[in-house]
Amino acid sequence: MGMGVEIIPCSATMAAEIRGVDLSQPVGTEMAAQLSAAWHQYVLLLFRDQDMDNQQLKSSAAWLGETSQISMPTERRGDDDVEIQKVSNILDQAGKPIGALGDGEMWFHHDNSFTEAPDKATWLYAVELPSSGGNTLFGNCYESYNALPEDLKREIEGRKVLQVYDYTIREKPARDDLKGVPHCWQPAVVQHPITGRKALYLDRLMTAAIDGCSEAESDALLAQLFPYIERTDYEHEWRLGDFVIWDNRCSVHARRDFPANERRLLKRGKVEGDRLIAAPSVSA
Ligand SMILES: [Fe+2]
Numbered sequence: 576m577g578m579g580v581e582i583i584p585c586s587a588t589m590a591a592e593i594r595g596v597d598l599s600q601p602v603g604t605e606m607a608a609q610l611s612a613a614w615h616q617y618v619l620l621l622f623r624d625q626d627m628d629n630q631q632l633k634s635s636a637a638w639l640g641e642t643s644q645i646s647m648p649t650e651r652r653g654d655d656d657v658e659i660q661k662v663s664n665i666l667d668q669a670g671k672p673i674g675a676l677g678d679g680e681m682w683f684h685h686d687n688s689f690t691e692a693p694d695k696a697t698w699l700y701a702v703e704l705p706s707s708g709g710n711t712l713f714g715n716c717y718e719s720y721n722a723l724p725e726d727l728k729r730e731i732e733g734r735k736v737l738q739v740y741d742y743t744i745r746e747k748p749a750r751d752d753l754k755g756v757p758h759c760w761q762p763a764v765v766q767h768p769i770t771g772r773k774a775l776y777l778d779r780l781m782t783a784a785i786d787g788c789s790e791a792e793s794d795a796l797l798a799q800l801f802p803y804i805e806r807t808d809y810e811h812e813w814r815l816g817d818f819v820i821w822d823n824r825c826s827v828h829a830r831r832d833f834p835a836n837e838r839r840l841l842k843r844g845k846v847e848g849d850r851l852i853a854a855p856s857v858s859a
Pocket of ligand 1 (some may be wrong): 684685686828
């Protein structure tokens with residue numbers, strides 16, 4: 576790392592804090608390469624005490640790639656800016672939410688898995704926080720894959736999973752009737768394009784089916800697999816000015832509940848990704 580920059584691992588299996596980098600300023604080529612390498616190694620990077628307006632936030636992850644547009648419709652996005660989303664429970668004077676994904680717990684999930692080319696990274700920046708709660712939990716999906724028993728690894732190799740946009744807040748959709756429901760078949764096990772490592776790519780919030788078997792078999796297999804994804808490798812307790820950026824291809828995240836009568840505002844943005852690569856079969 577460059578002068579005065581430190582990398583401090585946050586847990587045994589994922590996440591590192593970067594000290595000595597001000598993301599409101601342009602990051603040079605050499606520093607960009609070093610941050611990118613650390614991010615791929617640790618899956619998640621934390622930068623504390625950052626002070627950024629929307630304009631600066633838009634280039635905060637330029638060391639990793641192109642900023643992606645928020646896919647949510649404007650009324651759920653809560654911000655005029657197409658590259659920044661407010662994640663908040665705060666209501667405006669008319670009692671209307673200023674942001675999306677307000678409060679309550681949320682199951683472990685990968686962001687944007689229901690799109691053809693899911694964003695490779697998501698970042699969150701803490702602007703207003705409740706007095707307690709609202710921690711974000713992160714799971715390392717390389718570890719999830721590694722922890723699978725051999726028979727389960729063999730059972731899912733080469734399979735695809737149906738990723739559906741927030742089907743849990745509607746009903747579980749029928750596989751043959753997905754009109755108007757954002758969805759995409761993705762590899763059950765992805766190979767990371769940079770690290771080459773295998774990561775389990777399914778979750779209880781978005782994954783509705785696994786291909787090549789009956790609905791009952793699919794439900795049973797997914798029920799066996801979900802617990803491997805739902806692991807907390809790193810729990811982030813937010814402080815104002817925290818900027819956290821993680822790799823969506825090899826991690827999942829979830830949120831703990833927080834007091835509904837307290838304000839919480841995080842800003843959220845994403846970095847564009849490519850189509851996912853299916854991991855080669857182990858038994859091939
Ligand atoms: Fe998310």
